[in-house]
Amino acid sequence: MSYYVSVNNLTKKYGELCAVDNLSFSVRKGEIFGLLGPNGAGKSTTLSVLTTLAEFYKGEIRVDGLDIIKDKMKIKQLIGMVPQDIAVYDHLNALENVKFFASLYGLRGDKLTQSAKEALEFVGLTDRQTMKPKQMSGGMRRRLNIACGIAHAPKLIVMDEPTVGVDAQSREHILNSIKILKDRGATVIYTSHYMQEVEEICDRIAIIDKGHMVACGTKTELVSLVTDVQSLYIESRIPSTFNIEEFKKKNELMPDIKAISINESTFRIDLPIGQNSISKIIEQFISLGLPIISINSEVPNLDTMFLTLTGHEMR
Amino acid sequence: MFQIIIKEFKEFLRDKTNLFFFLLFPVVLVFLLGNLLTSMDKADEVIGEIKAQYIVQTEDQRANIAIESFVKAIGDDSLLVLEKANDLETSKKLVGTDKLTAVVVFRGDPLEINIYEGSNQIKNRTVSAIMNSFVLTNKSISSVMKIAPAVILSGTSGNGEYVKQKDLGVNRSMIDYYAVSMLAMISFMSVMVGAGAFVGERQNKTINRLIIAPQNRVQLFLQKILGMVPQVIIQIMVIMLISVFVFKAHYAATFTENLYLFFFFFVITLAMVSFGAVVGLLIKANPMALLMPFLWLMMFFGGTYSKEVNIKGLTQAMPIYQIQQAAFDLAIFGRYHKVNTIILIAGIIIIIMLTTGALLFYKKQEER
Numbered sequence: 310m311s312y313y314v315s316v317n318n319l320t321k322k323y324g325e326l327c328a329v330d331n332l333s334f335s336v337r338k339g340e341i342f343g344l345l346g347p348n349g350a351g352k353s354t355t356l357s358v359l360t361t362l363a364e365f366y367k368g369e370i371r372v373d374g375l376d377i378i379k380d381k382m383k384i385k386q387l388i389g390m391v392p393q394d395i396a397v398y399d400h401l402n403a404l405e406n407v408k409f410f411a412s413l414y415g416l417r418g419d420k421l422t423q424s425a426k427e428a429l430e431f432v433g434l435t436d437r438q439t440m441k442p443k444q445m446s447g448g449m450r451r452r453l454n455i456a457c458g459i460a461h462a463p464k465l466i467v468m469d470e471p472t473v474g475v476d477a478q479s480r481e482h483i484l485n486s487i488k489i490l491k492d493r494g495a496t497v498i499y500t501s502h503y504m505q506e507v508e509e510i511c512d513r514i515a516i517i518d519k520g521h522m523v524a525c526g527t528k529t530e531l532v533s534l535v536t537d538v539q540s541l542y543i544e545s546r547i548p549s550t551f552n553i554e555e556f557k558k559k560n561e562l563m564p565d566i567k568a569i570s571i572n573e574s575t576f577r578i579d580l581p582i583g584q585n586s587i588s589k590i591i592e593q594f595i596s597l598g599l600p601i602i603s604i605n606s607e608v609p610n611l612d613t614m615f616l617t618l619t620g621h622e623m624r
Numbered sequence: 625m626f627q628i629i630i631k632e633f634k635e636f637l638r639d640k641t642n643l644f645f646f647l648l649f650p651v652v653l654v655f656l657l658g659n660l661l662t663s664m665d666k667a668d669e670v671i672g673e674i675k676a677q678y679i680v681q682t683e684d685q686r687a688n689i690a691i692e693s694f695v696k697a698i699g700d701d702s703l704l705v706l707e708k709a710n711d712l713e714t715s716k717k718l719v720g721t722d723k724l725t726a727v728v729v730f731r732g733d734p735l736e737i738n739i740y741e742g743s744n745q746i747k748n749r750t751v752s753a754i755m756n757s758f759v760l761t762n763k764s765i766s767s768v769m770k771i772a773p774a775v776i777l778s779g780t781s782g783n784g785e786y787v788k789q790k791d792l793g794v795n796r797s798m799i800d801y802y803a804v805s806m807l808a809m810i811s812f813m814s815v816m817v818g819a820g821a822f823v824g825e826r827q828n829k830t831i832n833r834l835i836i837a838p839q840n841r842v843q844l845f846l847q848k849i850l851g852m853v854p855q856v857i858i859q860i861m862v863i864m865l866i867s868v869f870v871f872k873a874h875y876a877a878t879f880t881e882n883l884y885l886f887f888f889f890f891v892i893t894l895a896m897v898s899f900g901a902v903v904g905l906l907i908k909a910n911p912m913a914l915l916m917p918f919l920w921l922m923m924f925f926g927g928t929y930s931k932e933v934n935i936k937g938l939t940q941a942m943p944i945y946q947i948q949q950a951a952f953d954l955a956i957f958g959r960y961h962k963v964n965t966i967i968l969i970a971g972i973i974i975i976i977m978l979t980t981g982a983l984l985f986y987k988k989q990e991e992r
Contacts, residue, residue: 360836362990385838396829400638401631412627413837457833 313338313496314359314465319368321354328354330520332368336498336513341491343511344500345611347621351520352500353393356469359498360390372465386414389463393470395454397442403429403453404438407460414461428460429453431489433482448479455483459490466490466497472506484510504611514611518619532609533582535617538567541578541587542605545594547571556597565589574602582608628844632821632851645813646859650806651866657806657929658799658871674725674747677709677718681731691730694758704754716740726751745934756957803873804951805928807863808944811892812919814856818900819911821848826908832990845985849901849978856893860886876955885954888963892947895970898977905984 312335321329329351336342344352357363359370361381370377372384397406407425416424429438432452442450455471468487472480487510491497501507507514508528516523516531524531547553557569565586567579580586587604594601609617636642680691695706706728709715715727719740725747729738737755741748825831834844864886867873876882904911926942927933939945950962 357990362832362836364989382838385836388836390833390836392829392832394829396833398631398635398830399828400635405631405634409627409631410833410837413834413839415838 311338312336313373314342314498315369315371316355316359317369319355319358319365319370321351321358321363321365328520329358329365332517332520332522334515334522334525336496338496339491339494340512341487341497341499341510343507343514344498344517345504345507345514345615346500346517346523349519350517352517353469354520355517356390356467356498356500360388360467361385362390387464389458389461389466391455391458391466391468391471393473395442395450397450397453397457399441399443402439402441403434403445403456406442406453407456410457411460416461424460424462425456428456431459432456432486446476446479448475448482451475451479452483452486455486464495466495468497468499470501471499472501472503480506504615508611516615516618523618524614528611529582531611532614535614536609537582538579539582539606539608541576541580541590542603542607543576543578543590543594544574544602544604545576545599546602547574547599551597551599559593628847629851629854632848633854636817636852636855642817642855646810646817646855647862650810650859650863653809654799654802654806654863654867654873655871658802658873672703672747674704674750675707675723676704676726676728676751677707677715677724678728678730679709679712679715681729682733682735684733684735687730687733687735690735690758698754704751728755753957756959799867799871799873800875800955801931803864803867803871803875804955805948806867807860807889808892808947808951809923809928810859810863811889811947812896812923812944814859814893815896815900815903815919816911816915817852817855818849818897818902819904819907819915820900821852822901822904823907823909823911826904831988835988835990841986841988842982845901845982846978849898849981852897853894856890856897860889860893874955877958881954881958884960884963885951888951888954888967891967891970891974895973895977898974898981901981902977902984905981905988 314336316335317333319329319332320327332351332355334342344355346352354363358365359372359377361377361384373387375384375387377384398409401409404425407428408421411421411424411428426435426438429435432455434449434452434456437445437449440449442453445453451471451474455468458468459466471487472483475483484506487497487499499507499511511528513525513527514531515525524534526534553571557571565580567581569579570577578590587606591601591604678691678695680688682688695708698704698706709727712727712729715724718724719727719742722742722744725742725744727740728751729740730736731738737759739751739755741751822831825834835841837844864875864882868875876885900911900915903915907914922942922944923929925933925935925938926945927939927948928944933939946962947966950966953959953961954963
């Protein structure tokens with residue numbers, strides 16, 4: 310399979326401190342790839358190297374088949390960076406900011422103005438284009454920060470925690486925008502502290518801790534590294550005549566069910582991750598005359614998975 | 625390329641702090657120091673009689689004619705009393721005890737003029753100014769000598785027909801002093817413009833966006849410096865124009881000299897901006913907090929705020945003092961020597977700083 314971005318054995322040191330140690334991962338064209346890890350894990354350093362902001366000690370990075378050392382200028386042209394800190398000029402208005410940064414990528418004249426306006430429209434700031442950043446809310450500034458990074462229509466968009474400190478509405482807007490960018494064909498590398506965000510938008514996720522790669526894959530693949538079971542909790546009213554042992558025996562014969570246990574009036578049914586046998590189980594309950602009061606599903610999330618893999622929590 | 629220049633210029637015009645410090649503040653200072661504090665400055669006071677002696681140690685006939693006609697032209701009514709003497713050592717002792725303001729020695733061929741000065745700075749400057757006019761007189765005589773030597777040698781001229789002292793025709797005031805010294809001040813303060821341009825990029829993290837852009841870094845750096853040129857031109861022009869047309873200050877006597885004075889301060893300001901840019905790439909602190917104390921001390925001891933501040937050895941060592949003196953030399957006496965020397969030094973500083981800055985920016989990695 311061809312990858313749009315491939316990072317092989319990347320090592321980056323700051324003096325004696327090894328911020329990224331022999332890190333390797335690949336990103337497919339058109340996917341949203343998440344980098345997950347606590348503070349100091351090496352996410353931002355990896356992005357800095359990838360965007361040519363920082364030099365690296367060892368390794369190889371290729372973007373669209375180009376070598377980051379030999380073809381630096383060509384790679385720069387392909388990349389759009391949305392930094393963690395809001396990086397805009399306070400004395401320029403929104404449109405001027407976007408136009409200035411897009412002009413650094415060779416856009417000129419009407420094309421420049423049109424691209425800048427489209428970028429502002431994309432992040433929902435069309436009616437704020439004459440406002441200066443200081444007059445904007447935190448969420449709007451974040452969106453302006455994104456517009457400045459994407460106005461030149463980059464093929465690879467690198468986003469370093471773009472939703473830090475924004476309100477729920479702006480976060481939703483930003484996440485939707487990222488999905489639209491993906492639909493338009495852009496490849497996105499995304500870092501965040503927020504597990505839910507990463508779970509929601511990323512096709513694949515790499516977990517980094519202390520500069521090392523801990524795991525990489527889809528969410529299902531990652532969760533399956535720590536457990537292969539999801540549990541279903543069904544609360545019912547069990548008649549006194551109900552033969553529990555017979556029920557267990559009967560249901561355990563179903564291929565998708567791994568185990569059944571009963572605690573008072575709640576059944577716990579363990580299923581393999583990725584299998585959806587809920588409808589069959591419900592049919593069983595109904596056929597046996599067991600009324601269903603509530604159903605809860607417990608799937609190990611990325612937090613649990615991170616804790617299991619690294620031995621400590623994200624934050 | 626123009627995008628960065630336009631951006632820099634827009635930022636300058638929209639930054640109220642910049643406008644205050646680099647346009648309004650110096651203009652207000654010219655007005656305040658030049659008008660309101662005039663009575664506290666001794667520059668307009670009567671300096672009294674200046675007694676000086678001169679010793680002629682040259683055999684050159686033309687020089688002797690020039691000297692005699694010059695002494696005659698000064699006359700008895702002048703504030704300068706010039707007596708002929710023969711013994712340099714005796715004259716020097718009189719100067720040492722302040723019984724004489726100065727002793728002027730004319731020697732050699734071509735003619736050299738040595739002035740042994742006393743301790744009164746204002747009187748010393750007056751003697752220096754008068755001797756400057758002699759240099760012009762001597763040059764005129766030399767020119768006439770080449771064309772019509774008979775006229776000079778017959779002694780029919782020398783004191784009027786061919787040789788006239790230049791009358792500057794300007795009644796100078798303290799406004800004139802501060803109009804020049806504030807230009808010097810603003811030139812030096814521009815080090816903060818240069819530093820601020822890069823510290824600002826770093827503080828708001830936009831420097832990272834510049835670094836990752838597919839642009840030649842050396843060109844980016846030079847474009848940023850070039851982007852500050854319009855504001856440098858504007859700040860010098862505004863101060864000069866307001867000083868002349870609103871405060872009625874006088875700079876140089878001719879348009880050409882004024883243009884050269886403008887160019888002089890432009891080059892110095894650009895040197896300071898370039899130096900500031902290097903500082904801005906090296907330091908992380910607020911440039912104003914770091915550089916301002918040094919600048920204020922230099923300006924204070926360099927006589928920017930009052931020409932009465934003159935600590936022998938220290939004042940002369942201040943770069944701003946030398947720049948002010950060079951500007952006065954050009955503005956008052958039409959002398960270009962010091963101005964040209966400083967332009968040359970500033971030019972060298974610009975080249976060194978731009979090379980250093982470009983190299984630092986080229987090597988620059990991410991800012992966290």
